[in-house]
Amino acid sequence: MQQSPVQSIKGTRDFYPELFQTREWLVSKIKKVSEAFGYQPYEGPYLEKLELYAAKSGDELVKEQAFCFEDRGGEFISLRPELTPTLARMVAQKQRQLAFPLRWYQFGPFWRYERPQRGRSREFFQWNIDLLGVNSAAADAEMICICAAFFESVGLTPDTTKIQINHRGLMDGELNRIGIVPEQKKDVFRLIDRRGKMNEAAWCKYAVDLGLATAQIEGIADLLMNSDLWKSSDDLARINEAVKAAGYEAYVEFTPTIIRGLDYYTGTVFEAMDIRGGRALLGGGHYDNLVGDVGGEQLPGVGFAMGDVMISVVLEDYGLLPDYEGLSDTVMVTIFDETTQTASLALASMLRSQGIKASLYPETEKLVKQFKYADRMGMAVALVLGPDEIANNTIAVKDLRSRNQVEVPAAKIIETVNKFLA
RNA sequence: GUGGCUGUAGCUCAAUGGCAGAGCACUGCACUGUGGAUGCAGUUGUUGUGGGUUCAAGUCCCAUCAGCCACCCCA
Incomplete structure (x- = not known):
């Protein structure tokens, strides 16, 4: 084969007109749903100082997975790997001038230095949507309704697509009851997150390796089996009612194993899954204080992010992508x-x-x-x-x-x- | 970061270690004022790259690059 003189960058995609139409179609669905709920489009810069992300994670993650470089002035710059820190900065800068509740959405490119595979690339697009300035179950429920309305609009049905919901506060309380001390919480959340991804024996071994007692492990396992657990959370009960009233209850499933990796989630957390393929389509949750790290005043909110790569894979698998129309008009x-x-x-x-x-x-x-x-x-x-x-x-x-x-x-x-x- | 699979014509793919092929696509003609069908004819290659084994390598071996897939991770 004749080699192109310059290869495309690993993990990037060329959007030829046919594929570009698919992306534009997806954007149109996102725009329509977001705006149907009264959300305004916004956008931040694609470049940020590396320290913006380091402030929050501080991890090696930032250094390993961010596309970064040193500019001519010696500043370390990163192609944005996510939007939340940018949103936090933008809100904090104008906090007094903005009208709350603030409803904003965005669709744009992001970069992460990862190994490309099915449903994941290094350059991808993400739909970010947030409702800021309120601390209510109704706000969380609205966000979940937006997810459901989006799935409905692209033809994904509750048969194959579920929004799995849990609550950090609920889980926190339950863990206290079975004697998990605060220092163990982070490890235990991680353990819970793995429940569905490992077989039972491996999961138990992982639990033992974390230094948990047998009684604690059994307590956690029981917790995760309890499909009625959500009923003891006021927030989740209210969300359930609201979602029902909106007619989206078929999409919703209260799932104790959903916990999310992010530290800043404090209340409701959720992930949407393609059940048949076991693929995560989007994730989000409720946070108490978005702008704290960047010098703003206490500000709660709820939001989620959806990448374009996996949703496109799933839509294609179910034959839900539109046919290419070319210049039919x-x-x-x-x-x-x-x-x-x-x-x-x-x-x-x-x-x-x-x-x-x-x-x-x-x-x-x-x-x-x-x-x-x-x-x-x-x-x-x-x-x-x-x-x-x-x-x-x-x-x-x-x-x-x-x-x-x-x-x-x-x-x-x-x-x-x-x-x-x- | 770890492992598996795959790289042959523009595309999809064949070829027991022995002359590199087919279908589709493309170009022309049938058809000098009209597209999708049909027929005929024609064009299409540094077999990803670099080494090695062999009388002989697309085929076997080593390396490397790329793609896909699974892990890891997932802000």
């Missing part, structure tokens, strides 16, 4: 020969001035070639303006799908084309 204005070229050019220009998308063949070529091109581009209508038509002051309009062709007076062309495109 564009009219091909053919050029008969050099003597009629200006007439075709004028026609195309006139169509455009009336809001009709018109494509001219960029050189004089045989009609066969121009029709073939129109066909390849997926156009639905072609116009022919040859010597005969010009002599009669008419234009031939051909419907490329039905193969019907009519010759209409030039004055009626707009009306006819609009009818053919409809």
Whole structure:
């Protein structure tokens, strides 16, 4: 195979028109759902100082998984790996001027230096949506309804897609009851997170390795088996009611093993799963204080993020992605020969001035070639303006799908084309 | 960071260690004013890259790069 002189960067994707249409379709669904709930679009910079992320995680994670570089002034800059710190900064900077509850959403690119595999790339897009400034179960429920409304709008049904919900506060209390001390909490949350990902023996060994007593391990295991546990949480009970009232209860499943890795979640946490494939589609939760680290005043909120890669994989697996439409809304204005070229050019220009998308063949070529091109581009209508038509002051309009062709007076062309495109 | 699989024409893929092929696509013609079908003809290669074994390597061995998949991780 002939090697391209320059290879694309590992983990990036080339969006050829067909694939780009899929992305645009996804964006349109996201936009529609977000705005249906009264959320405003916003965007932050793609570059941030590395310290913005280091402040929060401080981990090796930032250094290992961030795409970072030193700029000419010696500053360490990172391509953003997530949006939350940026959002926190943007909100803290204008906290007094913003109107709360604040409802913002965003869709844009992010970068993480990971090993690419199915459903994961190094450059990806993410839908981020947050509701800030309120501390209520109703806010959490709204966020879950947004997830469900999105799944519904793309054709993912409750048969295959579930939003699994749990509550950090609830779990915290339960762990206290079985004698887990605060210093163990982080490890135990991690243990809970692994419950579904390991077999029983491996999970128990992991638990023992963490230094937990047998009684504690059994207590945790019992907790995770208790599918009614959520009923003892006021927040979860209220969320359940709200989701039911909105008609989305079929999507929701209260699941004790959902805990999320992020430290800043304090209340409700949730993940949406493709049940059949066992694939996580999005994740989010409730936090008490988004802007604390960046100098703002106490600000609670709830939000989630969804990557474009896995959702696209799942939608494709279920055959839910739209067919490629090409230029179906564009009219091909053919050029008969050099003597009629200006007439075709004028026609195309006139169509455009009336809001009709018109494509001219960029050189004089045989009609066969121009029709073939129109066909390849997926156009639905072609116009022919040859010597005969010009002599009669008419234009031939051909419907490329039905193969019907009519010759209409030039004055009626707009009306006819609009009818053919409809 | 660890492991597995795969790299052959534009695409999808064949080829027991023995002349590198097929289908699709593309170009032309049948069809000098009209696309999807059909027929005929034609074009298409540093077999990812670099070494090695062999009379002979797409095929076997080593290395390397890339892609996919699973782990790890997932802000």
